[in-house]
Amino acid sequence: MRRNLPIFGVLTVLLVAIAIANPYFLEPQGFLAFVKRAAPLAILAAGQYFVIVSGEFDLSVGSLVTAEVVIAARLVDGDPGATWPVIALLLAFGALVGAVNGLVTTLLRVPSFIVTLGMLLILSGAVSLWTDGSPRGALSEQFRQFGRGTIGPVPWSALILGAVVAYVVWLMRADFGRTLVATGDNQTAAALSGVRVHRVKTIAFVLSGLSAAVCAILLGGFAGVSAQVGQGLEFQVITAVVLGGVVLGGGRGSVAAAIAGAFTLQALFTLLNLHGISGALEFTVQGLILIVAVALGTLQPSWRPRRRKPPALTS
Amino acid sequence: MGRMLRMTGIGKSFPGARVLSDVDLDVAAGEVHALIGENGAGKSTLMKILAGVHRPDEGTIELQGKAVEFGHPIDARRAGVSIIYQELTLLPERTVAENVFLGREPARRGLVDREAMEKATALLMDELGEFSFGPRDLVARLSVAQQQVVEIVKALSVDARIVVMDEPTAALAEHEVELLYRLVRQLSERGIAVLYISHRLREIFELADRVTVLKDGAKVATVPIDQLTTADLVRMMVGRDVTDYYPARATREAGDVLLKVSGGGNDRLDGIDLELRAGEIVGVAGLQGAGRTELAKALFGAEPFSRGEMTPKRPRSVQEGIAAGFGLVTEDRKSEGLALHQSVRDNALLVARTRGQRSGAKVLDLLKRVRLAPPSPEKEVRLLSGGNQQKVVLAKWLTVAPKVLLFDEPTRGVDVGAKASIHELVRELAEDGMAVLMISSELPELIGMSDRIVVLRDGRIAGHLPANPSEEAVMHLAAGS
Incomplete structure (x- = not known):
């Protein structure tokens, strides 16, 4: 757990800085509004975590979110009765896209970077074709509640996020989580220990696809329907996960830290916004974070042991 | 035959382990000299010292009577030492000629002169015999035996005086071994000293003039091969006191x-x-x-x-x-x-x-x-x-x-x-x-x-x-x- 501490420290510092710049943040309403904004990315980060810790990438999630929102608007088309069936369909579609990513990566041995980049292009092409540039239809009011509404003081999205966090933390403590991380750490050793590596990795992609579906349901309500809603999300989410200290290449990092990474990124954007720094800089900031976080991650093994080397066990 | 190589009193330690101590080795021009020993006897380390990969802690190396010191594999190669490792080191996606001249391609007006390169390679190959591949073939398409030929051509092209072969037959099929024997004999006829490392005693009796046996980092002996039997060689390689302790054997009959x-x-x-x-x-x-x-x-x-x-x-x-x-x-x-x-x-x-x-x-x-x-x-x-x-x-x-x-x-x-x-x-x-x-x-x-x-x-x-x-x-x- 020790390696998770840095990200929680950084997050705390940023939250304090936001509170200083904007005292409203300390009130429940202010803080919950922040959670509501951060929830879609945090959920997406949880999904991406599974894929990255297994040693792969999922670049398709941005396009997938857009596709899901566009499909939802078209199918719901303002009809409240369509809300639940369409939500079920969205989840199934996310799982399907994830399964395709996973199966192509594992069975055909195409690097996931390429598979999911291809999927990104396929989905965004399909969305353009289907919408002719501007999405049609509208979400029902019930549907939008998940992204923007509240029960009492608590936003729906915060509750959904809570449920997702509880589920993924449980998943990582279960047999699946251990197997997944071990597979990312050493696929050969896992395979020779009887782990069904293909299946485990495919499930990770399915979880990422599902997280994109949930993210889309929240974003559709929160941000509304557009053909740009998921744009750049794949980079944001990978930045968030890496910022959480999850090592690209797999095998190291926790899901809680990945989610904290998403909150940290959101806090940083909020802070920049509060200080009047242009939103256009977001990409630049993200790029810097990505490089610095990975650089620090690769430095760690070489300098850490020298500072406080744990005694090697002698037998 | 003149003396080609003389290594005297070579010693080498790695952190925590002494790998070689006081090893002498001398090899004549045109000799095929076998180097044998169990795993861990120090053969590879000795060869890596000769190749300039490791520096010896003690001892001297003389090539054709002149003392040499190799700080880098390039020094050794320039001095005429070519090593053919067990895992061949050719570039698979380059042609035979490109591999032979890797790093020292003939140039004409700043461009690689492929024609000269291929001609020179073909010439060297002709000297060795007839082969079913040419200088323009991709190395990836060659068998292991053919790749060894390329390594040997490469050694010839740098005018090697000593060629070290590390377990060259390990990956060869039976019929390919004959070709290798032929090549080794050709090298020796040209006055090149061949250091031949192998576990396979048959090959050593077939090829070598003399054999040096290493055990636990020290030299046991250097002996002309015709004064030895297989049994002698095996005894020299493994002859040790068995002092290690092992748990008692099965106390009961094996079961189901x-x-x-x-x-x-x-x-x-x-x-x-x-x-x-x-x-x-x-x-x-x-x-x-x-x-x-x-x-x-x-x-x-x-x-x-x-x-x-x-x-x-x-x-x-x-x-x-x-x-x-x-x-x-x-x-x-x-x-x-x-x-x-x-x-x-x-x-x-x-x-x-x-x-x-x-x-x-x-x-x-x-x-x-x-x-x-x-x-x-x-x-x-x-x-x-x-x-x-x-x-x-x-x-x-x-x-x-x-x-x-x-x-x-x-x-x-x-x-x-x-x-x-x-x-x-x-x-x-x-x-x-x-x-x-x-x-x-x-x-x-x-x-x-x-x-x-x-x-x-x-x-x-x-x-x-x-x-x-x-x-x-x-x-x-x-x-x-």
């Missing part, structure tokens, strides 16, 4: 047959007949490439047999192998056995599938049973010593209580103390009714531990030996001499 294979084979193995009984440790001997690891992986289901009968049913996958009661402790625990960044507990639980197998209390018991000291389940495995890592691998298999445990080099890279404790554990497991198959390149270990020994050669069983055979007997079967 837990594994039976007849006619097992795949693309690396053929005609494998084998029986393992409860309570016995069966050793597997063989030279590198004889198919020992392949045998273990075939039984386990990782690289399954494609033919033959087997009881229990021939596993077609690792999952089936585990379900049938097999466990495999792999040769290289870091790349195949452990997830190094995970905890001892997570590694120990990697094979476990049922809740009962995974319970925390049981894991602790297992860690104690394999004598992991201290038995700290939360520690990252990469921080453990080699011996403790091996014990974690063992604990991992014990969670599923296998009937047959396959050990591939169980004590490689493990220090002496942990070694004895792993030996005891292996014996204990057999006493508890498991059947153990143990592969080891260390003959004393193999002989000390095994209730009987199976010797492999070229993917087939070359013979069976009872408990406690002589090292000579094992080597004879393994080398086919």
